Amino acid sequence: MHTQNQALLDALNACIAACEHCATACLQEDDVKMMARCISLDRDCADICALTARYVARGSEHAAHLLGECAEICKACGDECAQHTHMQHCQECAEACRRCEAACRQGLQAA
Amino acid sequence: MHTQNQALLDALNACIAACEHCATACLQEDDVKMMARCISLDRDCADICALTARYVARGSEHAAHLLGECAEICKACGDECAQHTHMQHCQECAEACRRCEAACRQGLQAA
Amino acid sequence: MHTQNQALLDALNACIAACEHCATACLQEDDVKMMARCISLDRDCADICALTARYVARGSEHAAHLLGECAEICKACGDECAQHTHMQHCQECAEACRRCEAACRQGLQAA
Amino acid sequence: MHTQNQALLDALNACIAACEHCATACLQEDDVKMMARCISLDRDCADICALTARYVARGSEHAAHLLGECAEICKACGDECAQHTHMQHCQECAEACRRCEAACRQGLQAA
Secondary structure: OHHHHHHHHHHHHHHHHHHHHHHHHHHOOOOOHHHHHHHHHHHHHHHHHHHHHHHHHHOOOOHHHHHHHHHHHHHHHHHHHHHOOOOHHHHHHHHHHHHHHHHHHHHHHHO | OHHHHHHHHHHHHHHHHHHHHHHHHHHOOOOOHHHHHHHHHHHHHHHHHHHHHHHHHHOOOOHHHHHHHHHHHHHHHHHHHHHOOOOHHHHHHHHHHHHHHHHHHHHHHHO | OHHHHHHHHHHHHHHHHHHHHHHHHHHOOOOOHHHHHHHHHHHHHHHHHHHHHHHHHHOOOOHHHHHHHHHHHHHHHHHHHHHOOOOHHHHHHHHHHHHHHHHHHHHHHHO | OHHHHHHHHHHHHHHHHHHHHHHHHHHOOOOOHHHHHHHHHHHHHHHHHHHHHHHHHOOOOOHHHHHHHHHHHHHHHHHHHHHOOOOHHHHHHHHHHHHHHHHHHHHHHHO
16 A cells, blocks of 8 residues: 555655755855755755655555645745755755655645 | 744643653553554644644744644544543543644634 | 765665554554554654654764664564564565664664 | 653753754854854754654653663754854753753653
């Protein structure tokens, strides 16, 4: 049963890792101040993806509710990261956020 | 700033502790099968309260979105626990869930 | 940088999903009482794996300390699950726990 | 049963909130770069306190193992925050970390 959600879990877990890595890398940039909003959104995004992954893996009846919120926060984080065009960690994070947002919306339709 | 949210954080943290304690106590009951849904909801409820508390404490722009979901899941968990009238841990958990649900809805109106 | 930890993250994430799924499946068994310790360990194991994954992904200086604890709890959970030889979810969880324990110990040596 | 751990849970929850608030406030400082290590430790500290609180509340057999790690990370975070003498959020966080470290060590002795 839980294997049919594997693609969604993979997208969520990739997004968590990308956000955590992005936040750490942002803190090592010369101009950290410019990255402050990115770091804040990385925190929020990693946290909601982690909770959503737990709900999905356990087959929670509340998983669908979380998927919508998770998609919104992934979008906000991805939009911010996408603006930092010269930073590879932000570009990678933006891509992971977009894939996760899409996976959440797909999961929502299937629910 | 974060002190003005202290009552909300207290309600969330009390609910986490009550749900964790209730799940453990349910697993020690003679008829665990009867408690299965209670344990499942305890897990979901503790997890969303924990995330919501983090968002509230950090002043996240997404805190308000979580408060609504959190209130819903607290209500579901509290309703289930309230049915187990002979078990003190369930009654305590039902009370903590109701207080947390109310605090979340109040926090939502203030947001 | 975070890609070199990908195998470890994969093992941790697979263990989280297996534990969450196992706990839910245990709660649906006829004899839930027999599964009570399994469910308890599933909760602990999923939680420490989730924290360890976050530390590893962010390159935390404290990741190494967590890896040892995580390996211990994976071992405890895997040992318990392995005893339930007739339940596929427990056997799958035992396997995920063992792989995760090994990955944590390997990560510990590399640290 | 779980009420006897209330002082420990209160210290853990206060530390989570102080770390989350401190990280957000650090990100709003003019010189964010100077706060980078503080923000990193705030993340680690809030996360381990959150896990430890869950283990304590559920009466996990692994709670004692976590208390030692949690105390170490609280100490590291508190030491860093204490150095930022002109920032109230850091001073408050340092105090919360020290109280939590002490509570964890006390809990460890009682275990």
